[in-house]
Amino acid sequence: MADYLALAAILAAALVLFWRQRIGTDVTALLVMLALIVPWPHPDGEWRAILTYQEGFSGFGSAAVIMVGSMFVLGAAIVRTGAAEVLGVRLFRACAGREWLLQAAVLATSTLASMFINDTTVVLIFLPLITTVCKERGLSPSRYLIFAAYGSLLGGQWTLIGTRSNLVISDYLAGRTGHGLGFFDLTPIAALVFAAGAAYMLVLGRRLLPASGPPRSAAETNSREYLTEVEVTPESTVVGKTLDELGWGERDDLAVVSVHGSRGPVPSWSQLAAGDELIIRGRISAIGELLKSSDFKVEREVELDRETLQSVDLVAAEALLAPNSRYEGHTLDRVDLRRLYGFTVMGISRHGRQLRGRPSKTRLQFGDSLLLLGDVGDLERLRRNPNLILLGEEELPAIGKRKAAVVALLMLAVIATAITGALTPVISIPLAAVAAVLLGCVRIHDAYAAINWEAVVTVAGMIPFGLALEKTGASEAIATAAFGAFAAYGPVALFGALLLLAVLLTQLIENAAVAIILAPLAYDLARAAGADPRPFMIGLAICVSTAFCTPIAHESTILVMGPGGYHFKHYLRIGSALALLTWLITTFATGWFWPMK
Numbered sequence: 001m002a003d004y005l006a007l008a009a010i011l012a013a014a015l016v017l018f019w020r021q022r023i024g025t026d027v028t029a030l031l032v033m034l035a036l037i038v039p040w041p042h043p044d045g046e047w048r049a050i051l052t053y054q055e056g057f058s059g060f061g062s063a064a065v066i067m068v069g070s071m072f073v074l075g076a077a078i079v080r081t082g083a084a085e086v087l088g089v090r091l092f093r094a095c096a097g098r099e100w101l102l103q104a105a106v107l108a109t110s111t112l113a114s115m116f117i118n119d120t121t122v123v124l125i126f127l128p129l130i131t132t133v134c135k136e137r138g139l140s141p142s143r144y145l146i147f148a149a150y151g152s153l154l155g156g157q158w159t160l161i162g163t164r165s166n167l168v169i170s171d172y173l174a175g176r177t178g179h180g181l182g183f184f185d186l187t188p189i190a191a192l193v194f195a196a197g198a199a200y201m202l203v204l205g206r207r208l209l210p211a212s213g214p215p216r217s218a219a220e221t222n223s224r225e226y227l228t229e230v231e232v233t234p235e236s237t238v239v240g241k242t243l244d245e246l247g248w249g250e251r252d253d254l255a256v257v258s259v260h261g262s263r264g265p266v267p268s269w270s271q272l273a274a275g276d277e278l279i280i281r282g283r284i285s286a287i288g289e290l291l292k293s294s295d296f297k298v299e300r301e302v303e304l305d306r307e308t309l310q311s312v313d314l315v316a317a318e319a320l321l322a323p324n325s326r327y328e329g330h331t332l333d334r335v336d337l338r339r340l341y342g343f344t345v346m347g348i349s350r351h352g353r354q355l356r357g358r359p360s361k362t363r364l365q366f367g368d369s370l371l372l373l374g375d376v377g378d379l380e381r382l383r384r385n386p387n388l389i390l391l392g393e394e395e396l397p398a399i400g401k402r403k404a405a406v407v408a409l410l411m412l413a414v415i416a417t418a419i420t421g422a423l424t425p426v427i428s429i430p431l432a433a434v435a436a437v438l439l440g441c442v443r444i445h446d447a448y449a450a451i452n453w454e455a456v457v458t459v460a461g462m463i464p465f466g467l468a469l470e471k472t473g474a475s476e477a478i479a480t481a482a483f484g485a486f487a488a489y490g491p492v493a494l495f496g497a498l499l500l501l502a503v504l505l506t507q508l509i510e511n512a513a514v515a516i517i518l519a520p521l522a523y524d525l526a527r528a529a530g531a532d533p534r535p536f537m538i539g540l541a542i543c544v545s546t547a548f549c550t551p552i553a554h555e556s557t558i559l560v561m562g563p564g565g566y567h568f569k570h571y572l573r574i575g576s577a578l579a580l581l582t583w584l585i586t587t588f589a590t591g592w593f594w595p596m597k
Helices: 002-020 025-037 053-061 063-080 083-095 099-114 119-137 145-155 164-177 187-203 284-292 299-303 337-341 376-383 402-420 425-438 444-450 453-471 474-489 491-505 511-528 533-543 555-564 568-593
Strands: 226-232 254-259 277-282 296-298 314-321 343-349 369-375 388-395
Touching: 002 025, 002 453, 002 474, 002 511, 025 053, 025 453, 053 063, 053 453, 063 119, 063 164, 063 402, 063 425, 063 444, 063 453, 083 099, 083 119, 099 119, 099 145, 099 187, 119 145, 119 555, 145 187, 145 555, 145 568, 164 425, 164 453, 164 511, 164 533, 187 533, 187 568, 226 284, 226 369, 277 284, 284 296, 284 314, 314 376, 337 343, 337 376, 369 376, 376 388, 402 425, 425 444, 453 511, 474 491, 474 511, 491 511, 491 533, 491 568, 511 533, 533 568
Parallel strands: none
Antiparallel strands: 226 277, 226 296, 226 343, 254 277, 314 369, 314 388, 343 369
16 A cells, blocks of 8 residues: 555656646656656655565666667658658649648648658758748748647557557556557547547637747848849759749749849749759758759759769858958859868848849959858868858758668658568568668668657656556556446446546656556456457557647647747647547547457
């Protein structure tokens, strides 16, 4: 009994700390772990801990922790190779004409991406893509960003690697039965939840969104624009199209200054032809987009070899001409930064003044800003250039499709080996992550930086709590009590009560922590009811990914809160119905696919 009371006190304190967020979730998890291994006096006078220190530290060597860290590395590889960006931006622009269509595209693509990439990483990828399209078309981000957050949570329900809580639950089941969850075991229920959730969001949920987001900051409104030159390639898909058809007239981050050196405004009805030379004024993101497109060739791109453009170390830097710079009075053709510093000048900006003529023939003046493209390894050398003052740098996804294809093949290999049983995900996921590093899809430094160590430590620190529930018999005692209360109503009622508890807890604390707390209870409830534990664990995995009602329980919902201008009431008002739908569908549909008896 003393151990039961101690566990209850530890859990209550952890829930309060998770909820108030005065300290990080990782620190809370470590405190839980330490509380389980520190000896304390028992009624019999003996000092002992609930767990041995070997049991307490076992979480850091668990398969779940290794798989969680590996998925962060694979997510970084997908971002750095530009695979997600190419798909997202093109699709979003094509759907931007109608609000509901763009909302559907954001929800569907973020769900699809989150099936195979960590849910938080998906939001980090999609956040700038959505805001970029919104800026181009004058749309409010508040109408779209929450679809990315909810899509990432819904996508995490589809596959074993969709979110870290799935891995935690599968690892627990494997430890008790010898067989974890299959790669697509969650998919049938997740598909039903997505269908109902998408219908709700596109019919009713979207009507509850705020009409507009936060006003743009001065930094956003006055973002520096650069002048650059591009040429329409012979194989370009824009040949024969007008600027109106391209939608460029509606963009505020990109404008055509002249075609073939023409003077005055460029008619929006002018058709583009192969070989046309355009002078473009745009922001860094817009020029980077042109550089990645096969429709255009940036004039200065000829100085960059394909190896540089396809490198995951590609970086864009902004630099200001220093006082008494020897570049002053020279044109870009005479400024050879490529040979000495490894960077190529892609554009020029004369802040506050309109530049005339071709950028490559413009004579530089003090105060001009240059947009430079090169390898991140050459940045330190560039900083030592006395003729330039480096203002900042921004990493760009790799140009080209080769490394993006490599990452896609690695992800397909993980899926294929899981389906065929050739390799368990415990082996295939870390193997794919290491392969991504060795094949140059992500640098080892970026791989370490991409891992959310707070999430990793939270999982590792909380795993011993699940072990303590088993060792003390607490989970079995709770299961027996719950079974006594709900046995008369059948296993479905017992199952529904468990899932409701999961839905409520995951609104307050991180989903992996909920999974660790409830996995032993779910298993023991199933055994007490004489049911197969697998459907109980599958239902639990679905319902711990329903953090729709509050912004504090998951990184996905927190990330879009500021940029979308959302308040707590928006999450509660929109997400409550979505969480309720998930609970009802999972409770009554799981038995169709996974019989409980």
